[in-house]
Amino acid sequence: MSGEELNPAAVAQPVEDVQGDGRWISLHTRFVQECKDAEPDVLFVGDSMVQLMRQYEVWKEFFSPLHALNFGIGGDTTCNVLWRLQNGELENIHPRVVVLWVGTNNHQHTAEQVAGGILAIAQLLTSRLPKAKIVVLGLLPRGERPNPLREKNTAINEFLRSWLPRLGQVQFLDVSGEFIHSDGTIIPRDMFDFLHLTQTGYRTVAKPLSDLLLQILEETSVC
Amino acid sequence: MSAEDPNPAATPTPCEDNQGDGRWMSMHNRFVSDSKDKEPDVLFAGDSLVQLMHQFGIWRQLFSPLHCLNFGIGGDGTQHVLWRLSNGELDNISPKVVVLWVGTNNHGHTPEQICGGIMAIVQVIKNKLPHAHTLVLSILPRGKSPNPLRERNARVNELVQEALSSLPHASFFDVDPGFVHTDGSISHQDMYDYLHLTPQGYQAVCEPLHARLKSMLEKPAEN
Secondary structure (H helix, E strand, O other), X not given: OOOOOOOHHHOOOOOOOOOOOOHHHHHHHHHXXXXXXXXXXXXXXXXXXXXXXXXXXXXXXXXXXXOEEEEEOOOOOHHHHHHHHHOOOOOOOOXXXXXXXXXXXXXXXXXXXXXXXXXXXXXXXXXXXOOOXXXXXXXXXXXXXXXXXXXXXXXXXXXXXXXXXXXXXXXXXXXXXHHOOOOOOOOOOOEOOOOOXXXXXXXXXXXXXXHHHHHXXXXXXXX | OOOOOOXXXXXXOOOOOOOOXXXXXXXXXXXXXXXXXXXXXXXXXXXXXXXXXXXXXXHHHHHHHHOEEEEEOOOOOHHHHHHHHHHHHOOOOOOOEEEEEOOOOOOOOOHHHHHHHHHHHHHHHHHHOOOOEEEEEOOOOOOOOOOHHHHHHHHHHHHHHHHHOOOOOEEEEOOOOOOEOOOOOEOXXXXXXXXXXXXXXXXXHHHHHHHHHHHHXXXXXXX
């Protein structure tokens, strides 16, 4: 990827209110306010995969005890997350870990561009929060059967696996393999619409993620 | 609007696979297959507000005991639900009640058109399931603060309630427990993104709905 070309997936962009009820800005505004009021140790940021987790029991079980904030917005691309983080959602907070999960909604971008967008967000986080560790979650497969979006998400994960180790504070956690059965299908028990996770599906992600977060928090804790 | 103009909200329309993973059709096919295998007493049909209900504890607590099936798909407008119910999802089942909750995603349609779409669905259900009663749920307010979509949804509710009042095989049921506070705001404790319900929000909606369904199911079947 040439250094002179602008990666569209790494260009910060808010979501336009096309529906008419201003919900995206309402959510962003609420998150900015939460930054003023709260002191999270862990910050989750991303799309609906992050947002929906907050509504299930797994959040209370695994992540509330870690003093975690959830800044997920359904439908967000890397561009939208980048804009939110540059416009207030990192002000006044000093999380020790940031969990980043975004990229599956970047329909206009190639796999390489999407990975570049995720990398740009990771770089923003490390520059704004020099003491924090970043955990980037791999994109999960989607769709009931093999399809081009599964291939794209796999390709994005491959780029991330290769690029992210160059950023010292960033780790990559990929649990995507857990979701595809031997016949190539994803089952509704894990993803109720072949994209969004059920309570059962979230458990498959939450357990290894929680283990990793506990390990990081212990390693970085001040005695 | 002239009487001859077709109503897009009342024209059966499948969802196009714009993203590339065929999820909508996968879900529809699964519902058609469920109709062949299962014998529900109650069928829920609609959009994400129906679909997400199935993911939280409230479903197992209140609706599983009533032998309910859930045919909700996120993003669906009336035209999509109309297509699904006309193309297999009502075949081979004879529920006593169909709960219909749809309309909030009909962006670009007027309240009259949306009402027309809902009434078209009520008619299809009557044609395919002559012994079922259809319970049409009110469309909830949305957005953090007052906005045009709240007005649109309220107007749809007025029109639908009026249109249903003369029908023996269908009724209107208002499920809004009072989500809009005196200052005009909706709380994220009830709707985490000012549209989709939290488990707490679902509790407030589903308890009265459950009571209504129980009383309907206890009555002898209509001839």
